[in-house]
Amino acid sequence: MRKQIGTYPEVFQREHLLLLMNSDHVGSPPVFAAKAEIQGLLKPNARYETKVTMTLNAQQITQQFGSSATAAANLSVSCQGILETRIQAVASPWYASLNGELQQAQALATEWRDRFASELQTDVLTCVIHCGQAFATQRNIITNLFNSTGGDFPSVKAQLIAALSGLQGSTRMIVGTTANYEAQLRDWGQRLRGVQTSMSQTVGQIQAQAGDLQAQITATNIAIASMTAEVIRDRQAIAEAQSRNTSGIVETIFGVLFAPFTGGLSLILAGIGVASIVEAQSKVNALESTIKSYQDRIVASQQALNQDQAQLVTLNGLLVSGSIALSDVDVSSRMLDQVRTSWDAFFQEMSGVVSKISSAQNASVWVLEKAWFIAACNEWDTIVTGTQGIIGAPITTNTVMCAYCDVPVVQSVAAASHLPVPGDMKLDAFFSGSNLQQAPNTSVLHWGTHTYWVADYMDNRMAMCMLCYDQNNRLVKQVSKSGARYMWRMVYDTQNQKIVCTGQSDLMLSFGLSELRVASA
Structure with missing residues (x-):
């Protein structure tokens, strides 16, 4: 998205540029008394107007980072849901294989939470803040170079190119850091998808052998799939909830007992996690009601089944947490693609600015580049403030057991x-x-x-x-x-x-x- 920062004569006196920069009428060309007449190139009383656009949109970037942070938080809490998932040990020959696959998924969940979960903040967002701070540090220096029209032009141009190229290098680091994080995310997601596929195949083979339970198995599998899909939709709505003054992020893990037995325990326990801002608690409560409704329905269908049968019928419950985590991987990847696209566009635009300065024969043609740089610095100030708010948001964790349902x-x-x-x-x-x-x-x-x-x-x-x-x-x-x-x-x-x-x-x-x-x- 290109953001228009102004329309103004290509060449005019400095006070006119300052007037434009302070104008609230963005996109509306201020009418100047034509005073500029440089080397006979511009005719008196003529108007020469050029639109300057800016790809860097602080509001859009901050929103993208906020969405990426929420997606990362959702993935992290989904991994905790995988760690909360359990299958009660039984003497059946299939138990060791299925439990082993569950442990592989849990190892991946631990890897993400311990190694990758914080990298969006520690690497990507921190890199963005450092880049924005570099723009702020160089702002006066580069602005003074733009204003040095009466000095040694070749020297000023060389200094200007060097300073802008340094900032461009900081921007390049953001692009590289974001791409590296996204590559790790995709690789981790592919490994989890492989484990999920193996578990799904194992569950399918186990359930296929229970010929007398096929009706119950089919009904339960449909209910579990419907619950998973609805949870994913509800979590997305929760993720889109926004607040200007958020009090932080809350991780909520719901424990779902698909096959209850003695003492309020379960033969199949699934963890479902959701991350939300504090202000979205009502939406989280609604999600809890949705999960509980499905749980009650699934549990109620187990009347007259023995424990082994109830466990076998609900084995697909072991896949719920992983399926939600894979959905989070897809959402996170899309968010990061948007972020990376924004930085790529800004990097290319900045390359164009440096190129124009490099080919300039005198300082009189730098007016647009100066306007672009000042606008970029303003956007960066807003981006840094927004990003610091994302990093500083506190995270708390709640565990809610939907298990204690009122279904006999x-x-x-x-x-x-x-x-x-x-x-x-x-x-x-x-x-x-x-x-x-x-x-x-x-x-x-x-x-x-x-x-x-x-x-x-x-x-x-x-x-x-x-x-x-x-x-x-x-x-x-x-x-x-x-x-x-x-x-x-x-x-x-x-x-x-x-x-x-x-x-x-x-x-x-x-x-x-x-x-x-x-x-x-």
Whole structure:
């Protein structure tokens, strides 16, 4: 984008140039009383006008750097999301391979946060500030050289070319530093993309072998993909939020439990990160609601699945953090392309200015070049101020666990894994209401951070007791009901908001969620 800084006679007295530089009517040619008549080249009462344009636009550059910094912050927090991603160890033969690929992704995430995350500020933005400060330092010196029309012209021209060439070298450093940072970003992104592809293929092969779960797998994969796409869109809207007086950048990492089990933990945990200015907190809260909505939907679909099945169905959750990080790489690359294009254009324009000065035969033709230089210095002052504000923005980190959702999930678990029960109770598992042989598995209820087991009484009375344990495996609530014993099946009745337990002779007891809920401390 070329910014017009003025329209004025090509040659006029110095006071006219100063008047133009102080004019608020940018782009509107001030009308001067024609006083210039140099060596008979200009005719009296004639107007000679030339438009001077400036490619360096401080507002645009500062906005581009702000967007680049936000994209870099988003990528950094996405990497933290990758580090927060977990898969619960299982005895399945595929676990070692998939977990190994996840660890490769986490190694790359660590590399980015430890090595590359700060380079935009420490290298690129710092280089910009140094270049702007160089323009400020040289401003009076170069302006005085432009004004030295009565001195030794060859000497003045040589000094002017040397001074401007030095500033051009500083600009060249910005172009090179930006290109180097972008190359590192692209290389890192390609390596992460390779790991993501391997993980996706492994997950696909694992899920393809579960023929009886294909309907659940397909539905869950669609939900995870939709959530990922919506999160990426929402994060972009958050990134575009601007404030004149930002209080800093906040990193928020959402922990998403795709397959909850005992103690509020999860067989598949995904970390989703977002960076925002403090003033955009309402948008971050909306993103949390979006994530929680998808999480609740995915978890609710796991009714009656055992732990192994729930984990297998939600394996694509391991890819969420990496997919978002790759989206951040693409956004960052686009932002850096825009920045580099702006600096390339300014560098080329500055080369043209130096070239015109080099070919000048006398100082009278430097008026446009002087005007260009003064305008460039003004733009640089604004760029330095804006860039210093970007570097100085404080960063804080918050972790939000969406995991503690309010969706009850009934799951089949190993009966032997139960926690200690009161002395007058026992916990057994059965095959059916008519087959009271000991079964290996029983049903439990996972609800938020609590896990509910159904126990019978040692005296074999016709009663069941729902035992509630918190995430620290402490027994925090008991709800006993009479009328049935020896539970063999547990079902969550979503319409009536109750847990139905079927026991011997298929007699049933119902526990309302309102009865089971643990009051907040």
